Amino acid sequence: MCSQDSARQKGGQSYTTLVILTDGSVSDVNATADALRQVSDAPLSVVIVGIGQADFSGMRFLDDFETSSKRDIAQFVEFNAHKNSCQSLTSATLHEIPDQLVKFFTSKGIMPSSPIQKDDEEIAVEPYVPEEEIDLSHNFGGEDEEIVVSAGGAYVPGNGY
16 A cells, blocks of 8 residues: 555645755766656655755756656755755755645645644654764665665764764
């Protein structure tokens, strides 16, 4: 059962935002555009954040990539353009997601759920504990072409992250 069906059975809705952080450019813009086209009917937004000095012209092409029959699901943000302002980076990164979400649900004849109002006291924010492990290891291109995330990595004070 897909997560959308499961969420509906519980009286909710399901939508995913994929955030990709990259320090490189797209090697095959057409294949990437085709992949976005194939998943544009899914409850998904893709946010690509370009970090560093790479040539991001291919990424800019993917931003606002939309055909007459497919919706725009991608947003590209160049980190360096917003590196001096967390508010600007957050705004640019999240800018298109609300419209993408609403377009997905309305295209399926589903009205988005009403906003959930929460007081600040109701929002649980767990304190950051530097001693906890941070799992950042990854393996691309395994035999089954899946991205595999494995355990490992630890926070080391002074490493800049």
